[in-house]
Amino acid sequence: LIGATLILKAADYNAENNTGLLNLFQGPIWLKVLIGIMLLDLIGAWLIHWIEHNVKWMWGFHVIHHTDQQVDVSTGLRHHPGESVFRLTFTALAVFVSGASFGVVMLYQTLSGFFAHLTHANIKAIPGLEKILSFIFVTPHFHKIHHHYTLPYTDKNYGNIFSIWDHLFKTASSYQVNNITYGVDTHMDKKETSRIGTMMMIPFQKYRFPVGSKFSE
Template sequence: METLLTYFETIPSLHRSLILVGGITFFWMLEGAVPLFQFNYKKWKHAWPNLFFTITTIVINFGLAFLLLRTSDWVTAHSFGIINWLPKLPLWLYVILGVLLLDFFGAYLAHYVEHKVKPLWMVHLVHHTDHKVDITTGNRHHPIESVIRFAFTLLGVFVVGAPIGIIMIYQSLSVVFTQLTHANIKMPRGLDKAISYVFVSPDMHKVHHHYLLPYTDSNYGNIFSIWDRLFGTYMELDRDKLTYGVDTFPDEITNSNIKDLLKQPFHKYRHPTTTDASEKVD
């Protein structure tokens, strides 16, 4: 564990880029081999707006990264934050707890708030209006949302007291799980279910992309499923019943246009409607 932590403390930018690009490439090919849905689309045409927003997310995170480093240096120097206030822990437990808590602040809490605060929902809407969820959907975030998500991660670093090595482990895992859970792949149901007891699985997250409430407002987690189970936001829906998108923004052509997507947060507030009782899962 010490070797792993040391590596991530100084992980080269090239290696971080390889995680992102390599993951997209791997799951892109896997989608062709074991697709969950046989989408009738031109994959590159669908991918273009999503990759555009992936690039804007990278640029924003890179531009603000110095804030993470400075905050991490400060909490480490002052022994500030939850994991620094606990009795001395084995290194492996210290790292796991740090990643777990960063996942709460940087992913679950940020995601939950985006769904509950109207203006933030309109920003987050860009992510949900993809009608064909696949590997490229994972980083389809409006630039404003990229800043919001970064702010929650920064809050997490401060409250958790995370050193830079744990931050890099968390961000690397976050990239991998984002790719895994959005990829259009069919995992054996039993394996997917088993994974979902601890981690966010593909089927679990895709429930969140169903076009109607209450499913849209469920399964907010990114890496660990514990937060959804703990706070009562975990839901299940048979993957064969999934319909992607948001029912109040049904125009797939508009939802595939970069210019329209950039303007989407400034539309009049609209939220998905609730499903019929017959569709609800106990």
């Protein structure tokens, strides 16, 4: 509720004060809508996702999402409440920086929710079309690589709607889907990762070092 209020306040502030990047230039509505959605996706999804993987205490919350060893559409809902605070805060920041209107924000949220489920769905890649689609959009195959249980793949393919951010910032990776093992190597005990109570406590436990850990003691 607090996060939603922040997002609404940011949109209202932009409307009342003509602030944000989109209000710095004149252009057709379709172009502003497209740029607005892209900026919201960059800051409100890609950036915070990258940060969660690179800040140790934030990874403790996000790792819950990676513990699913059977990735499907339900995985898009597998998040610690603490992570939702990060995501909503950055979405509000994205709204403020971009200058997106309430309508653009609602359109983005709709697309974001759709892609969150689509990219975790068990849909096979279409030969010949996958490479083209995944250069612009996050496809199920593109995102499945992110759910491979070991580094460096866990730290690749952060995108939500647009994969162009991963290509631009050199975090895109390819991998044979048949070789993917879902989960995360530090939390493969299903007794722990199948119970809500134990999962909620993971962020408050001692950090577990995976193979190739990027964090020091």
